[in-house]
Structure formats: structure tokens, C-alpha cells
Amino acid sequence: MRKEKKEQKDRLDRIGAKLRERLYRIRGDEILPKENKWASDFYHYRTDQDDFSRARKLKIDLLEKYRNCTIQEAVPGKNIQNEKGECYLIEKQTDINSEMVNPLNVNEKILSHLRLVWGIGFSIESCLKKRGYHTINDLQDHPRFKKHSSDFLKIFQSGRKEDLLKWISRWLGRSHPLMFLTSGFFNKENFLFVDIETLGLFSRPVILIGLAFIKNSKFNIIQYFIRDIQEEPSALKAFLSHVKNDTILVTYNGRAFDIPYIKERLTYYGIRAELGYVHYDMLPFSRRIWKGRFPDCSLTTIEKFYFKTIRTDDVPSGMVPDFYDTYLRTGNIGPLVPIIQHNSFDLFTLGRIFFTLHKIWQ
């Protein structure tokens, strides 16, 4: 009987091993999410051989460096608890120049953009301007554009910013500076910068949820880290506690990745929540400014070429699952230290890009 049990176990073990082997083989050519149109040059998911051996060496060094180190010692933070369990909280604070565009200027810019009215293109706009129609308000007297301009003004004056954003994005595109400048209408404290680290591109756990906000003119970074897969629901719940009715999300490629990913994980655990607020994804804006000037528009590249800061010990995102797996197996937090740092750098750079664009585009 015991022998039979052993044979049964061996057989299941072989099945498991084969499944694992195939998952690894497939991972090599994992396809990017189809709806992510920036993905091709944004995520370098296939980690090349050089990066791979560098990362491997880094991992060994880190294991050595943080041997016998507790998580508290390596990454100071604290345990938090909510109805979904526990997770680990890391808090930081930095200075940032958080000056924003004056909302009155934004109003003016919007109203002088005649192309926001149905039926007006470049040539009609310049004709109208020559004939003294400088703002959309002026068009109220125009026989042809009277109705269409009031359609826009109704939305503009309603104060429903979501509708205004939708309107602008429909006529001018998602990456138009006006689109971004509408962020000037909101209260500085309401912006929530979000960036997550995950074990893959889809349907695998989120291991770190990083968020940041302005409070007392400081850039506050909060990271919820899961020390074990079972802490994921707790981290998701903790993240939700920051999302209020008037929260404005700011992300980098979050429209395609971070936000749908969080939504999917929330559904996975049966946690009901709405995340459908105003959302500024900074990737299209960055591309509008820097595409062609820098090798690509990833956060690290912009950081390096625009803000002139260079990261050391960076872990390619494709290696994150492997590093996390090593941590789970050994209990040594070392390999994750740069990942947690990486995430807070990303948030900081995201914040800097956000406020920099306010300066550039005002």
C-alpha cells in the first residue's frame, strides 16, 4: 500500500515537473497584452543574455550581502493589518517641486482652442481667428458654430471634469498638452501616483503596490509589500484605502498595465471596488515630448537623459519573478531590496515628470 502511494506521488510529481518546464519554455516568448499599443518599445520583457548574467550575479551578491538580515533591517518598515490579513508597509518622504499650472491659465488655453468645437479643423480655426473669433465664447455669436460651441460650453461649465477630459481626448487625442493641463484644475493633494511590481504580465500576484501623494508639500511614498503570496489581498485592500471619490490617478502606462492589473487581482479575490476615476497616464505625454530624442521613453531612460540621475543595481523587470521566488525559497530578503528601491525611484521619477510637464507646457 505504501509503495502504491509512493508511486502515485511520483507520478503527480512528474506531471507537476512537466507543467513547470513548459511554463518556463513558454515564458520565453510570452506575448504582450494586445491592447497595450506602447508595449513594443516600452517593456523589454525578453531579458537578453547580458542582462541575465548580470542579474544573476547581482542576485548572488545580494544574497551574500543580506545574509542573516531581517526584512526590518534591510528595508525599514512595519507590519500592518486589515480585514484581509497582514502585509508590510514602507514609508518615505522626499522633497519635490510641486508647482502646478494656474487653473485660470488652463481655462484660457482651453477656451481659445477653437478646434474643440465640432466641425472646426486647422484651416477653419485660423480663418475664424483672423475674423476675430478668439475664444469659444466668441463663437456663440457665429451663425454656423453657435450650436456646436454651446455643446462644448455646456460640458465645460458643468464642472464634470471626466466629461471634459473625454471631450478633449476625442477631438485632440490622448497625448495633447491641453489634455494634460486639465490636471491643473485639481487639488494637488488629490493626485495618487501608482506603480506596481508583479510576478508577470497577467494573472499572477502583485508583490508590491507603490503609491505616492503630496502632503504638506512633500512627496510621500507608501509601498505595500507582500512577504508571502497570501498577503496579496491585504496589500490590495490597503491600497484601496487611499482611493477616494475625488482621487486622481497618475501612472506610467497604467491605462494598459497597472490599473487593469490591479482590477483583475481585486476581482480574483472577490474584492469589489471602483477605480474608474480621472486618470492621467503619463506615457503618451512623455512620448509626445521625448520620442525620438531619447532611445526610448521608459522611466529609467527619461531619468537618465532628462533628470541626469543614474540608477545602480537595477533589476530588469523580467527577472522580478525569479528574484521573488528566490526570496520565498531562502527567506533572504536581499534580492528584493533593489526591486523595492526601483519602485520608489519609479514613483519619484513619475512625480517629477508630472510636475515638470506643468512647467514645460504652461
Next chain:
Amino acid sequence: MAIIIQDIINQLERNILFKDNLEHIEIIDKKEADFGNLKIKLSPPVLEYLSRKKIKLYRHQCQVIHYLTEGRNVIITTPTASGKTLAFNIPVFEAMISDHETRALYLYPTKALSQDQLKVIKDFERTAGSISLTPRIYDGDTSPSQRPVIRETSRIIISNPYELHQILPFHSKWQKFFKNLKFIVLDEAHRYRGVFGSHIAYVIRRLLRIAQFYGSTPQFILSTATLANPLEFAEKLTGCGFNLVNEDSSPHGKKYFIFYNPYSDGTQNLSSHQHTKNLFLFFIKQGLQTLCFTVSRKMAELVSFWARQDLKRMNNALSEMIMSYRAGYLPLERRKIENDLKHGLLKGVATTNALELGIDIGSLDCVIISGYPGTVISTWQQAGRAGRGIEESIVVMVAFQNPLDQYFMKHPGTFFDKSCEHAVIDLDNEHIVSGHLLCATSELPLIFDKDQRYLPSRVDIMEEMQKHSLVQKTPHGWVYKGVSRATEVVSLENISSEVFKIICEKKLIGTLDREQAIRETYPGAIFLHGGQTYLVEELDLKSCHVHISQKEVDYYTQSLEVADIKILKELDRQRKQKIDIVLGEVEVKEHHTGYKIIKYDKIIGTQKLDLPALRFQTIALYITFPHESGEKMRIDGIDFAGSLHGMEHALISVFPFHVMCDRWDIGGVSTVLHPQTAKPSVFIYDGFEGGIGLAEKAIDLLQPITQMAFDLVKDCPCEEGCPSCIYSPKCGNENKPMDKKGTIFLLGELLDILKK
């Protein structure tokens, strides 16, 4: 028209070319429609549709509508063209009219069938007016930009099981659809059997688990061809209880079903293909529009070519009205043939099974089926192409030399009798179970207390997978953490996760399990895929690749195998007098020693192969005899080993008629002394890793299987065994030793015991 058909049959019976080969003519009488009464009131749009189309509902259609409105699951097994689709569409539409949120999922096994159904629903929408169902197809061809729109707005989504398997992990994007999912339609569901069906059974359970998560409990509608076990099949496929509707009340015309046997006297002068061509020509010249189904694409082309040549020699203008049809033609060419057939511009078309259901060519006067297509189901589906409405029609089945073809020729009653074909679904194959448990954890955390309604509580599997970092046990249930998408490693057509890729000119054209790869794609093999023939150039066992190239050949290959079998565990034993019938877990070692090259049924050469033995664990049924039987037979001058060998072959050849499978899906071993049973033994095993329920089902059906094998061998006119009875084309021992008399004796003995 009626007179003409009878005349043609008379002529056929007098014609010197054909008359000796007419083994049997079954006359299927004309049947009047039997209309039913609906107990419920239909809504105005549905009534509008019915009246515009001048449709009166048959009794079986009313029955379907009643069951479905009562909220029950239904399986319909009436023949093609009996109005099944309308029967289940009406209650779905009714539900959609009364609740504007209602959603339905229609799954079809082929694209042609999906397209067909889309047309039907759109036509309903148009004709009925004032109803919006926005039916759409959602499959691999759907553009990414259309996908979100379909998910949000379509109320009827038509898809296929492969797509569904990939969709499930993305359920959070499908919330609205799953929340309102009221109906799941599985049309042509008999195709979901064997390995494929066992996978689908789990895909459906995963779907139900997700639907439940969003608070819906959809109703099932299954439509299948006639099966011996419809209710058992439906219940295994979905895990739910069903009501059966199987009485056909639609009208049909008189049909003459002719069994034509080129081997009627045991020998033959012309090949079956030449006979097929002669019949094809005969019917065309009689003015009947004729469709001829052949086993291969090459034959489809040859039959139409020969027929054209003959007509040209006679300066007959009909030669221009004959075509062949197969996969691989350009879509435009195919559409033209389909249309020309429909409009009577073509008089004869020879085709592979590419002209399957779902492709609209109208109905014809006559269908020739050249060679038994492998299942009674597909024979009837092909036969169903003949007969317009209630007009008379002819179907001819031309037999090959195979055992089953010949058995039907000698015992036509068996063919026309109640169905004996059991569709098998195996929910216990651990490879399949593991794969889908993994997929399920990636969709929602797996909590066995809650999920055991849908998925087996195999904690042992989960624990092993946890060891391999695929999943993790947490207080929230088992959670997925593999390195890439779980659905990618589970292929619905294969069992093991060791899948071979078939590559032709750098393009992936299909996948095979390791076992299939060694059996079917050895170097030099001719591989049939989508009606096209390919030559296998290389089988790379290390990288799991098969390299093939397109090649037009007029021969095929058949590998020769010898197998060893080791018993691992006995699962069930029945002792009948001195014969034991056992079901057990076994380890099979299959050697593929070489292959035969066969042209028009004749072996023209043999090649040796040097391949490693195939080893796998599977389920086998085995029969052991007492040593005395051997001694007794030896005294009578009978070769005992040859008798066991013959019995093994005969049982295997009739097996697929009872337990639906391909003949190559099962294997056998016979020996006068097996080291473990210590007795003369005959083994029949499932040719798949882990077994797929074939041998297990066969144990329950052993008596009818044995009876049929016994009749097959006994009634074969040959003296010492032939390819129509106990010779197997894949026997690695050249069908030696073989003893026909002893085979009959052993089968008879087994039968006597089983009957007691």
C-alpha cells in the same frame, strides 16, 4: 421524381457491372411530419418570424421548447435537418425578449458551423424585427479593437472551445457577460469526446465556476448526433442533469441505402476506388446530382479525374460538370463549387470530409460514401446530404477490405439498428485534471470546500504543484503563481505536457502528443493534415519538433508496432469460471520497428525504423485464459498463440463501433504466458498517457464487443484469416502466428461465459 429513383435502382440491379456487388438495399420509408402543440405563448417577434417563414413546429421541437422554458437542461439527438437549431433558438430568443440583459454563449467545433449559426441568428433578427440580439463571433480571428465592444454589447456570442479556454482567465473583462449568462449551447457536441472531450468537460466546469462567482447558473442545450449513451455523455461533459429529446417528428422522403461490396465474393477484380468511380458515373449519367465522399484528398481528385476522362472519351458534355472539392483550395474556388452545386450547375462532386456540415450546398439526389468513415455518426451525416425535403434519394456505401466495412456488408442490420456507439469522456486522467486545476487557480483562488461541485478535490495534485512553485496554499484558497499563463500549457487536444510541434516550411501547422508523434510522424511517414499529404522529413525527439514538407503522393504509410506490457495495479477483476476479466493500470512499452508503404490497398514496400521505445502508463483491460484451453486446442492441431493473436486483432477492430475512438487510439498485446498473470492473456489498452476511459468503458460492453468480433470472424468467407477479419495493418509481427479456427473457438468460449 419518385418513379425515376425506383427505375434507377432497378437498372442498378440489372447492370452487369454492379449487380453482384449489391449486398443489401435498405429502404427507409417516407415519413410524414408530426406537428406538435405548444403549451406556452410565444412573443410577437417569434410568432412574426414563424409566420413569415411559414413554419409549423414539429412535436420534438415543442418538447425542446417546453423543457427549456421550464428551466431544464436539454440534449437533442434527432438527425440533421430535423430543425434542432430552431428548436433551441426559440426559447433563447424568448428569454432575450423578456429580459434585455440576458446573454447566451454558443460553442461550435468549427468555423464553418459558427458562421452558419451567425447567419441563422441574424436572419431571425431581421425577419422578426423589433428585437436586438447583436450576435457576434468571438474567436482567434476577431480583431482586438472589436473585442471589448463584443464583450460589452453582444447578447449572443458564438465561439469555440479553444477560445473559451483562453478567455476564462480574463473573466474580469467579461463580468457583464458572465453575470447575465443564461444559456450555453454546445452544438455538434458528440465531437467533444475522447481526449478533446475530456478537456472540454473541464473547460465547461471552469466556466460554470466563474459563472457561479458572478451569480449565474446557465442552462445547457446540447445537440448531438445519435449516441448510445446521450444522457451519460451530457452529464459527464457538463456535470449537470439532462432531459433527452430523441424522437424525430420531421418529415423525410424515401431513401434507398445501398451497401455495395467490391469484395462480395471474397476476391475482387477492380479496386474499391474504381468501383466508386463507376457508380459515380452511373448516377451522374442517370441525371442525379451526386456527391461522392472519399477517404483522402488524392482519391477525391482521382475519382473526379477518372470520371471526367471516361465522359470525355464518350464526348459527353457532362464531363464539364464534374469537380473535386477539398481543403486547400482557395476560398474563392471553394465558394464557386459550393454555389454551382447549390444551383445545379455541377452534376457531380468528389470530396473529402471538408464538405462538412455547416457549408451550405443544399441537398443532392445521391451520395456515395467510399469507405466506412470510421463512425456511424459521420456515415449518417454524410448520408444526410442526400434528399431534398421529402423527395426520394439514394445513398451508397462502398466497402473497403477493412473488418468493420466488411462486417456491415455481412450484417447490415447492426448498422441500421439502435446506436451502439458510446461517446467516452474521462474525468479521471490525472494529466488532464492537473492541467485544468492549474488553469482554475489562475482564474479564481481554488477552495475545494466550495469548488468541489465543479472540480475534483485533488489536494494531492495541488501539493505536488506547490512543490514546483506553480501554486500556493493561502488562507484565501490555492493561488496561482506560475511564471506564465496557465492556459498556454494546457492544449485541449493533447494529454501530456510534452507536446510536439509539427512544422512545415517554418510554419506551425499542428501539435501532437509524444505518443502520437512516434506513431504517426516517424521519418518517412506520410502525414495527413487537413486533407493534404505531407512527408515527414525529421522527427526531433529532443527539441520536440516534427519537420514535414508538402508532397503529393498516391501512397500512404502504416507503422508496425510490437508492445510489451507490465501490470502496475489491478483496478477491477471479474472471474467467470476460469476466465478472468481485469481492468488495470499498466505500463506499455511500444516499439515502432518499421513501416509499410501502401498503394491502393496493396503493400509495395517495408522500411525499418530506429526509434526509441515509447513508454507510458495507461489503463488496460485484459482477459486471461486457463492453461487447459491451450492444451486442449493444441491436441486439435490449433495454434494457440495464433488464436490469442487473432482474438486480439478482432476485438480491436470492432472496438470503435462500441466505444467511439480511432482504431489507432487503442493497442493490444497477446501472449501464451504473461510473466505477471502467469496465464495466456490478451490485453487491450488506451494508447494515451494516463488512459482516456476507452478500456474502462469496454469492460461494460465486453459482451456486445465479443459478439461482434465473433460474428466478424465466423462470417468472413476467407479460409485462414484475411485483412477483412483478423489481419491487422499495424501488426509488427506480420500477422503471424494467426489461427482463424482457434480465434473463433476462443471468442465463442468467452462469449458463452459472458452470456451466463
